[in-house]
Amino acid sequence: xxxxxxxxxxxxxxxxxxxxxxxxxxxxxxxxxxxxxxxxxxxxxxxxxxxxxxxxxxxxxxxxxxxxxxxxxxxxxxxxxxxxxxxxxxxxxxxxxxxxxxxxxxxxxxxxxxxxxxxxxxxxxxxxxxxxxxxxxxxxxxxxxxxxxxxxxxxxxxxxxxxxxxxxxxxxxxxxxxxxxxxxxxxxxxxxxxxxxxxxxxxxxxxxxxxxxxxxxxxxxxxxxxxxxxxxxxxxxxxxxxxxxxxxxxxxxxxxxxxxxxxxxxxxxxxxxxxxxxxxxxxxxxxxxxxxxxxxxxxxxxxxxxxxxxxxxxxxxxxxxxxxxxxxxxxxxxxxxxxxxxxxxxxxxxxxxxxxxxxxxxxxxxxxxxxxxxxxxxxxxxxxxxxxxxxxxxxxxxxxxxxxxxxxxxxxxxxxxxxxxxxxxxxxxxxxxxxxxxxxxxxxxxxxxxxxxxxxxxxxxxxxx
Numbered sequence: 206x207x208x209x210x211x212x213x214x215x216x217x218x219x220x221x222x223x224x225x226x227x228x229x230x231x232x233x234x235x236x237x238x239x240x241x242x243x244x245x246x247x248x249x250x251x252x253x254x255x256x257x258x259x260x261x262x263x264x265x266x267x268x269x270x271x272x273x274x275x276x277x278x279x280x281x282x283x284x285x286x287x288x289x290x291x292x293x294x295x296x297x298x299x300x301x302x303x304x305x306x307x308x309x310x311x312x313x314x315x316x317x318x319x320x321x322x323x324x325x326x327x328x329x330x331x332x333x334x335x336x337x338x339x340x341x342x343x344x345x346x347x348x349x350x351x352x353x354x355x356x357x358x359x360x361x362x363x364x365x366x367x368x369x370x371x372x373x374x375x376x377x378x379x380x381x382x383x384x385x386x387x388x389x390x391x392x393x394x395x396x397x398x399x400x401x402x403x404x405x406x407x408x409x410x411x412x413x414x415x416x417x418x419x420x421x422x423x424x425x426x427x428x429x430x431x432x433x434x435x436x437x438x439x440x441x442x443x444x445x446x447x448x449x450x451x452x453x454x455x456x457x458x459x460x461x462x463x464x465x466x467x468x469x470x471x472x473x474x475x476x477x478x479x480x481x482x483x484x485x486x487x488x489x490x491x492x493x494x495x496x497x498x499x500x501x502x503x504x505x506x507x508x509x510x511x512x513x514x515x516x517x518x519x520x521x522x523x524x525x526x527x528x529x530x531x532x533x534x535x536x537x538x539x540x541x542x543x544x545x546x547x548x549x550x551x552x553x554x555x556x557x558x559x560x561x562x563x564x565x566x567x568x569x570x571x572x573x574x575x576x577x578x579x580x581x582x583x584x585x586x587x588x589x590x591x592x593x594x595x596x597x598x599x600x601x602x603x604x605x606x607x608x609x610x611x612x613x614x615x616x617x618x619x620x621x622x623x624x625x626x627x628x629x630x631x632x633x634x635x636x637x638x639x640x641x642x643x644x645x646x647x648x649x650x651x652x653x654x655x656x657x658x659x660x661x662x663x664x665x666x667x668x669x670x
Contacts, residue, residue, distance in 0.1 A: 207432060207440055207477045210399060210485055211273040212348070212371065213448040215253070216314045217245050217281040218552040220569055224580055229587045235544065237570070242288050249289035252452030257295040259451075259462045263469060264302040271469045272304045272479045275448070276348050279312030279332050280550055282339070293339065300340050306481035307336050309344035309367065315549025316513065318349055318358045319500065320527035324534050326365060328546075346370065346482040350551055352401065352445070352503035353510070356496065359390035359398070367396065369486040371445060374400035375501045375508040385439035387485065388495035397486045398495055401445040401503060405431070410450035414459040425464050429471035441485055445503065505560065513554040518578040522585065523554060529589055532596045535611065541595070544588055553581055 222237040263271050275296070277285075285292045299305050311317055312332040317325035329347070337343045346369040347362045354372035362370050374384025384400035408428070412418045420427065432442055447454070455461045469479065480488075504512050514520055526548060533545045556568045556577035571577040 207435065207442060208480045208485060208489075209432070209472065209477060210441065210443045210480060210482055212308070212443070212445045212482070213273065213275045214348075214446070215275060215281050215448050216278040217248065217284045218569070219280050219284075219547040219550050220244065221553070221580065221584060223570065224583045224587075226583050229583060230590060233587060233591060235584045235588075236547070240570070241284060245284045245288045248449055248453060249285070249292050251457070252449045253289070253292045254295065255457060255462060256448055256451040256465075257292065257299060259466055261295065261299050261302070263466060264299060264304045267469050267473075269304060270473060270479065272306070272481050272484070274306040274308055274346070274481050276308035276310045276344075277336070278310060278314035278350075278550075279328075279335060279546060280314055282335055297340060300342070306346070306483055307340055307342050307344050308371070308482065309333050309336070309347045311350050311549075313546040313549035314350045314551050315546070316350065316353070316523060316551070316554075317527070317530065317549065318353065318361065319510075320523065321530040321534075322361055324527075324530045325361065327534060329365060346486065351513070353500050354398075354497055355500040356390065356392050356498060358500070359396055359497070360392040363390055363393035363396035369397045369399060369482055371443070371482065372398050372400055372495075372497070373501045373503045373508050374402055374443070377508070378495070378497055378501055383436075383439050384443065385435060385441050386492040387441055387489045388493060389491040391494035391496045394491070394494070397491055399441065399443050399482055399485060400495075401443050403503065403508075405442065406444050406446050409444070409461070409464075410446035410454055413455045413461055413464070423464065425467035425471045428464075428468065429475050429477065432472070432477055433475040441489060512558050512560060513551055516557070516559050516574075518574065519554045519557045522557065522578060522581055525582070525585055525589070529592050532592055536592070536596055538595065541592060548581075548585065548588060553577075557581070 220237040220240040221235050224232070224235060260273065277296075282293075296305075300307075309329055309332055311325060312328040312335070315328075317328055333344050345367065347365075347367040348371040349358060349362075352371060352373050354370065359370060370390075379400070384402050386400075388398045388400065390396040390398060405428075408420070408423065412420075413423055415421055435442070451457075451461055451465065472479070500510050501508050502510060502512070514523060526545075530545075533541050536542075552569075556571055557574045559574050568574070568577060571580065
């Protein structure tokens with residue numbers, strides 16, 4: 206039976222204010238509060254609220270037949286908490302119907318997975334904790350910022366305990382293969398991969414209201430027919446898009462919510478079901494390894510990193526930002542970490558893009574990519590100075606030694622926790638009349654400490670375009 210995996214992303218740009226060179230060292234607040242409030246309020250009213258209400262209606266009408274998945278970046282959550290808390294209330298209402306799965310992603314919606322593995326892991330943990338505190342669910346499936354994926358990222362995500370990950374079904378990666386199968390990370394087969402069908406996804410998110418499109422106007426019956434007509438053995442159809450596609454990219458006047466509302470009934474008539482990513486991963490076997498040596502994304506024709514790291518300005522800004530990631534991570538200073546999260550957000554680098562088709566020409570307050578670069582580097586100059594004033598630069602050997610000590614302490618605590626859990630299970634089994642494979646020691650000895658190395662884990666090497 207063919208199965209649709211429907212996923213929506215919620216992320217909100219953090220708009221920076223005009224920041225001059227002469228502000229460096231004097232002004233440590235970097236954000237345009239008016240624009241941030243206006244943007245999230247407008248997006249909530251035009252897109253998030255009406256779309257979530259439609260999804261709730263669908264959950265009421267179709268019961269457990271209809272299911273979907275959503276992820277929120279930490280930046281989006283904070284903006285919603287401050288300016289549009291009713292969106293979080295609607296998400297909770299949809300969650301109460303048992304048809305919604307929350308996915309994990311980096312807190313900042315940035316590029317730490319490419320530049321600093323340790324900070325990446327910390328970001329994901331913080332996002333998972335935030336989601337659990339808000340909605341009572343701990344994410345089991347991961348999606349990266351901008352759907353970025355390669356073999357190395359997949360290996361990191363698998364090591365973090367996730368059982369599945371969303372990725373782009375890029376043609377230059379798949380070749381003759383179809384995105385309508387479940388694959389697995391070639392470095393760790395335990396991590397299953399669900400690949401986006403870019404054509405079917407963008408028929409809704411980008412082309413729905415395009416009167417010059419040959420399939421305009423698109424009806425739910427037609428769309429369901431396309432899915433039903435796919436080869437019989439292609440069972441998994443992954444439709445991924447931003448939630449703001451409904452109401453922002455495609456205006457509500459286009460009747461796109463009517464299309465969404467009608468889709469489940471048309472699919473049910475054709476024997477097509479809906480499932481969450483976790484359900485698909487648990488039921489469908491992998492068709493084999495997927496080798497992705499260079500990062501893919503879900504943006505632009507190339508499906509690569511060029512929208513964010515395609516020119517020297519973007520690369521310089523990104524490298525400069527992540528050069529201080531280890532010190533921000535060590536500091537645990539909440540103000541520094543929040544600023545670092547906001548400065549990582551992908552739109553900051555996207556505004557510097559010189560690609561003709563990147564971001565549809567939208568640059569926020571900036572007149573050009575060079576203007577965006579200048580403003581961002583002024584802010585980054587002040588932020589780096591603040592970090593260095595609190596945590597001065599040290600030579601590499603001293604920093605490596607400090608990072609090694611911290612890493613070994615974390616490993617030691619993890620080993621202790623694992624050993625304690627194992628012994629508790631043994632004691633519980635014995636107390637209920639069972640037998641343990643190994644005797645319980647009278648004294649719980651200290652778990653073995655991971656062997657110290659001379660150098661710490663270095664940040665991920667800079668990628669070459």
